[in-house]
Amino acid sequence: SQTIHQWPATLVQPVGSPLSLECTVEGTSNPNLYWYRQAAGRGLQLLFYSVGIGQISSEVPQNLSASRPQDRQFILSSKKLLLSDSGFYLCAWNPAGQGHSPLHFGNGTRLTVT
Amino acid sequence: GQNIDQPTEMTATEGAIVQINCTYQTSGFNGLFWYQQHAGEAPTFLSYNVLDGLEEKGRFSSFLSRSKGYSYLLLKELQMKDSASYLCAVVDSNYQLIWGAGTKLIIKP
Numbered sequence: 001s002q003t004i005h006q007w008p009a010t011l012v013q014p015v016g017s018p019l020s021l022e023c024t025v026e027g028t029s030n031p032n033l034y035w036y037r038q039a040a041g042r043g044l045q046l047l048f049y050s051v052g053i054g055q056i057s058s059e060v061p062q063n064l065s066a067s068r069p070q071d072r073q074f075i076l077s078s079k080k081l082l083l084s085d086s087g088f089y090l091c092a093w094n095p096a097g098q099g100h101s102p103l104h105f106g107n108g109t110r111l112t113v114t
Numbered sequence: 115g116q117n118i119d120q121p122t123e124m125t126a127t128e129g130a131i132v133q134i135n136c137t138y139q140t141s142g143f144n145g146l147f148w149y150q151q152h153a154g155e156a157p158t159f160l161s162y163n164v165l166d167g168l169e170e171k172g173r174f175s176s177f178l179s180r181s182k183g184y185s186y187l188l189l190k191e192l193q194m195k196d197s198a199s200y201l202c203a204v205v206d207s208n209y210q211l212i213w214g215a216g217t218k219l220i221i222k223p
Contacts, residue, residue, distance in 0.1 A: 043118075043201065043215040044157075090156055100145045100164065100205050105156035 002027035006091045006106030013113055019064075019078040021109050023091030026072065031093040033074040034103065035066055038088040050074060051096065086113045116140045118214035120202050125220045126192055134187045134200050134217045142207020148176050148187045149201040151216065157201055160187070189219075197221045 006023045013019060025031050035047040046059045048066035056066050063082060067075045074091060088110050092103040119137045126132040138146070145164040149157035163169055163178035163185060175188040187200055202214040 041215075043213040044203075045213075046211070100162070100209065102147060102159040102162060103157075103211070105158070108156045110154075 002093075002104065004091065004093055004104055004106045006109060008109060009107060010110045011112070013081050013111065015083055015113055016080045019076070019081055019085070019111070021076040021089055021091075021111075023074045023076075023106055024072055025093045028072070028093070028095065030071060030096045032096055033068060034092040035074065035076045036090040036092060038090065040087075044090070048076070081113045083113050086111055116204075116206060116212045118202055118204060118212055120200075120214040120217045122215070123218045123220065125222060126189075128192055128194060128221055128223050130192050131188065131190050132192060132219065134189070134202075134219065136185045136187070136202035136214055138183050138185075138202070138204045138212070138214075140204050140206045140212055143180060144205040144207065144209060146176075146178055146185050146205070147201075147203045147211070148185075149203065151199045151201060153198070160200075192221050194221050194223070 003026045033050045036044045037047055038044050048056055048058055050056050050068045053068050053071055064078050088108050090108045091106040094101045094103050117139045147162050148160040150160050151157040161176040163176050166178055166180055168175055168177045173190045178185045199216040199218045201216045204212045206212055
């Protein structure tokens, strides 16, 4: 069966510090991978998605970046965090070529920038 | 622009029935999802509708009318564990997911 792992679960970082969140998927090949952010009481905002290794699409201009160094690994990074980067970050996947199939989410990372 | 509207918050009583509405205006339509999200947790998939009509899954049912740009999620025999946010999301013509802000459902004993 397929599983998705995301870490860390919580993170408190000072303004201006770097960020690296990691997500891995097991039990499937060539998944579509997504990074979402959810502000408190808000809906999901798509940050990045990837349909293959090295293929990253950015949805929102910001100081975040994403990389997909391996087929089932998706990394969200920042060189310098802003206060506005605080939020709940979610990694998700669905099968390749099936844009209508449900997303499966990781447990999320709650990031607080102080 | 693309838009999904859901009520911000609803309150219902344990054992009762509640209907959560979702209206959408999107560039094309390739299906509508409902997800449940408990506080502090990730969303989990509830239902997917692409054709008009009612899909029933145990205590939960989801309805779609494409001509009206409208869906609802019906929860029967409410339990305290159903207290959560319910997210409506539409797949547009580019197979991008457009998300609503979610409806927070509060269940009272």
